[in-house]
Amino acid sequence: MKLFERRTYDMKCNWKTYVDNYLEGYHLPSVHPGLNRELDFSAYVVEPHTRGQERYVRQLSPIRGAQPGDTTPRRYQEAREDLTTDYFWVFPNWMLNCYPDNVSLNIVVPLAAELSLAIFEWYLPEKDHGAPAAKASVEFSDQIQMEDVGICEVVQRNLRSRSYARGRFSVKQEKGVHAFHRMYGKLMQE
Template sequence: MQAAPNLSDYRPTENLARAETMPARWYTEPEFLALEAEKIFYKTWQPVGRLEDVMRVGDYFSCEVLDQPLVIVRNREGDLRAFYNVCPHRAAVVAQGRGNRNSLQCKYHGWTYDLDGKLLRAPEFEGVENWKAEAVCLKPVRVEAWGPWVFVNLDSTADPMSATYADIEKEIAASGFNLEEMRLVERRDYLIDCNWKVYVDNYLEGYHLPIAHPGLFRELDYDQYRVETHRLYSKQYAPIRDVEAGDVRDRRYVRSGEAEEDALYYWVFPNVMLNVYLDNASINIIIPVGHDKTLTIFEWYFEAPGTGEGWESMQQIIAFSDEIQQEDIELCEWVQKGLKSKAYDRGRFSATRENGVHHFQTLVHEFLTKD
């Protein structure tokens, strides 16, 4: 077991105008990751796959929350179930990849489990004492479906997803977006040389738009850009600039004029980003794979793939996101290097532009110091 990191050098100041950022060592010392896993990632709802992969009885897929292997199944009653993908005999996996089966069989000695995780057969186990086949079961995990995704929470006492996501869901529905109907069009994975919190910090402010993302800056009404913080999520309000005459071709997004808002951008603590547009949506999932290595998974969804006016611009939308992501990757990798420098310990926040970053850092501190 790794030594717990010292957390005493950071106590977030509520007043943004007076606050300092999280100390650099919180991003650079390897000890933080194990604590963050335990206190943050194993206690929050994590997206692990797509609902369309587990629609029929017997459908399953294996997945992970950081280093914890899991399996998601659709049982005989038609309910979604999730278990640790760990056989109680010698800890091998009971499911790999995805598929459809009426039971799960461990790849090691062949113990077989039903779709509720209960042991059905354990070959050559007669005569074993203090052991009852009926009592053996894969360890269950909380699971919920939301939009086109499957989420799990390793904390059996956690609030249901609705505690955080119900408001988001309402807003999405009220704006006329139909998340349930969205189908995956493309997934891209980006491995970045930075701490996961560097990437999240970067996502949560629009302060860097004018300099770092000239293309995106042209599209958005920067003066109106703001971040609204809630208990465990924040929402970026980034209105798309009105198109002026003769301007249309340079714009990836054109104001619809119908919906109250053209786009909704949410970040849910700690690592889920949801970008919802009229006929498409994308999710970004930020996964630490090391203290200074982060996997960002981008998935793009479309309401009716292959049809409609928006379809033609889908590839353009993906290419544009990719361009912005490449710009952000460069920034994040610079920042990670800078955080290791002897010259830097902590910085300050723009009081008008960086409230979202301050909110996130305060939550990280809260979770890490909570019992």
């Protein structure tokens, strides 16, 4: 795969708020209806890798594929057991989004306490660079990113709310967030 496009996004949130959001998948149905249509959320898996020197989290989801009764075609028509979308986050701030037709790299850079920059780079097979589908791949994940920026900025504002109190991590849904906080806490103590 070769670099196809690079975009940057200014975000009014702390970089850790963005990583928290990246590491929990349960906002998928509510925040990303377009992506949720493509993925089988009931089979979404979060795998923290924290043994030894490992410091990353893999999230993966099978693709739903075409369904009877679809009125508009899905982006990913084919569903196979070995066909998944994989999202890798590597401590502290870089992410790799793997789709069947493209890969995007995403680095979140802290600029201020409540300001971050996300740098996205999309990679596609060189033979696909001229096809309209290449642009569509970028627009598809641009849409997802804009949805994430929106929710992260709301979360950041709400973290300042006087009614906000810390809660417990969800064992089912926040394994990835918990792993991140443990890694971050450990590094801060070193």
